[in-house]
Amino acid sequence: MKNFIFVVLLLLLATATQKVAAQDGGNSKGQQVHKIEIVNSNTLEVNEFYGPDVKVLRGDVQFYHDSASMFCDSAFYNSAQNTFRAFGNVHAYRLVDKADTVHLWGDSLDYDGKTRLARMRDNVVMTTDSMRLVTENVDYDMDKNVANYFDGGTTYSGEDTLESKLGYFYPKRNELVYNKDVVLHNQDYKMYSDTLTYNVKTHVSTFLGPTEVISDDNYLYSERGWYNHDKEECQLTKNSYLVSKEHRLSGDTIYYFRKESYGIGRSNVEIIDTAQNITLSANEARYYEIPEHSFLTDKALMTYRSKKDTLYLHADTIFTCTDTIFTNTDTTEFRLVRAYPHVKSYRNDIQTMCDSLVYNFHDSIISMYHTPVIWHKDNQITANLVRLYVIDDGVDMAELIGDAFVSQQVDSIPRYNQICGKDMVAYLDSNKITQVEVMKNAQSIYYTTEDSIVTGMNTVTAQDMDIFFEEGKIKRIWFYKNPKGALYPLEGLTKRQSFLNGFVWYGKHRPIVPDDIFQWGEVSESKITTESLQAEEEEKRRAEEEVSEYE
Numbered sequence: 001m002k003n004f005i006f007v008v009l010l011l012l013l014a015t016a017t018q019k020v021a022a023q024d025g026g027n028s029k030g031q032q033v034h035k036i037e038i039v040n041s042n043t044l045e046v047n048e049f050y051g052p053d054v055k056v057l058r059g060d061v062q063f064y065h066d067s068a069s070m071f072c073d074s075a076f077y078n079s080a081q082n083t084f085r086a087f088g089n090v091h092a093y094r095l096v097d098k099a100d101t102v103h104l105w106g107d108s109l110d111y112d113g114k115t116r117l118a119r120m121r122d123n124v125v126m127t128t129d130s131m132r133l134v135t136e137n138v139d140y141d142m143d144k145n146v147a148n149y150f151d152g153g154t155t156y157s158g159e160d161t162l163e164s165k166l167g168y169f170y171p172k173r174n175e176l177v178y179n180k181d182v183v184l185h186n187q188d189y190k191m192y193s194d195t196l197t198y199n200v201k202t203h204v205s206t207f208l209g210p211t212e213v214i215s216d217d218n219y220l221y222s223e224r225g226w227y228n229h230d231k232e233e234c235q236l237t238k239n240s241y242l243v244s245k246e247h248r249l250s251g252d253t254i255y256y257f258r259k260e261s262y263g264i265g266r267s268n269v270e271i272i273d274t275a276q277n278i279t280l281s282a283n284e285a286r287y288y289e290i291p292e293h294s295f296l297t298d299k300a301l302m303t304y305r306s307k308k309d310t311l312y313l314h315a316d317t318i319f320t321c322t323d324t325i326f327t328n329t330d331t332t333e334f335r336l337v338r339a340y341p342h343v344k345s346y347r348n349d350i351q352t353m354c355d356s357l358v359y360n361f362h363d364s365i366i367s368m369y370h371t372p373v374i375w376h377k378d379n380q381i382t383a384n385l386v387r388l389y390v391i392d393d394g395v396d397m398a399e400l401i402g403d404a405f406v407s408q409q410v411d412s413i414p415r416y417n418q419i420c421g422k423d424m425v426a427y428l429d430s431n432k433i434t435q436v437e438v439m440k441n442a443q444s445i446y447y448t449t450e451d452s453i454v455t456g457m458n459t460v461t462a463q464d465m466d467i468f469f470e471e472g473k474i475k476r477i478w479f480y481k482n483p484k485g486a487l488y489p490l491e492g493l494t495k496r497q498s499f500l501n502g503f504v505w506y507g508k509h510r511p512i513v514p515d516d517i518f519q520w521g522e523v524s525e526s527k528i529t530t531e532s533l534q535a536e537e538e539e540k541r542r543a544e545e546e547v548s549e550y551e
Contacts, residue, residue, distance in 0.1 A: 092118060166178070280302050416503070
């Protein structure tokens, strides 16, 4: 009985001492230091063996200090140093704000009341209402309100599990900062980084170093950005790219939406199709994984590299997709490209212009619509619709459908060789025009030369016509069915005689170098027609009569 009374008196004395000295002293920062309060202990022992100021507490031990409550089976409490060491079923918690509390569990705890530093050791678990951290050692600086681990730890938050060698937790900000060998596990992907910040409330990761996101469907890389793991979307802003099957999307800024399986690229965007050896670039692009297709605008460019040459194609908008042909025995995937409007292309041997274009890689056919123009060496080719048939490394054949026209500037006057008909087929060998077949209503104007000097003009009409070329120049012409022709001297030639109906020259729009495909002037040229030439001659005649009357 006397021992029991003695223990009770000691507890009352210790508690009274804490309350009297609760605001005594200060720490190295000049902040007020409060004494650790002993809230409960089943037994209290004073033993000089442990030190003159050390009290041994056993059984349902509870301390309180500056909004933190701490529980354990036993503890050594040093009242002079304002510290304690706790053992067995150690639990500490602290109210961070009205909505959240930080809990710590472990096998042992060293707590310093002056610095408010808690060192939890062995089998440590730290929790809030939004996360659970498992590690071996945690130092919790309650003064700075930051906890850190340094022997590896695992965090569970929402559907995410994060691992790293080092970590810092900021309860007020609800943020964990991970360092060294960081891995984030999600059911759909894994994220690898060297430094990562993770918000346990919003489940948003931010990173400032090399980071990879790997899934069964694709691969993401960036050195700066954020990832929202609930919405499964991210923004990547440094050295970033997305790899999906045979495609690679890169750009100054990439937004990726995993649930919708598409990405947006902005500024210096590239989409590389490794299967077709195509590079698409623009300042704005949308890439969809399922079904695979892309939209590009703002300096949209398609670059197609073949063995011998490179095709550069520009339009206001470029759309590309993968299409599929199903047969009884096989499935074939192929690329389809649509470009519109203001389409221009450049290769060393051929240049084109039109308002819209479709490139079917399965049939290797390029279809050009709305005022299509092709330039090949000295030749300009136009029609209502043009189809180019691509074989191996170049154009093998061109179909010119409706109002087909081939023009060739002869001199600086300028004079033009001209061939027109309802439809034409042009044949090429090694990307050089060798023959043109004219079907129906064939007409031609051809200037004769001697020693490179133009001497006369030859006109022929026929049902059909074959023109043969050599090094881009007309070598000979064959006429079929009711050919009619005439040879005219240059003197006295009228404009009506010098041009076929429907002639128009687009020379100023021709791209001379690849960068010219981005230049699009207004196409204001009008076709020369019989009616327009008659009206021009009539106007000229009236003007001459007026001058004559005045004289």
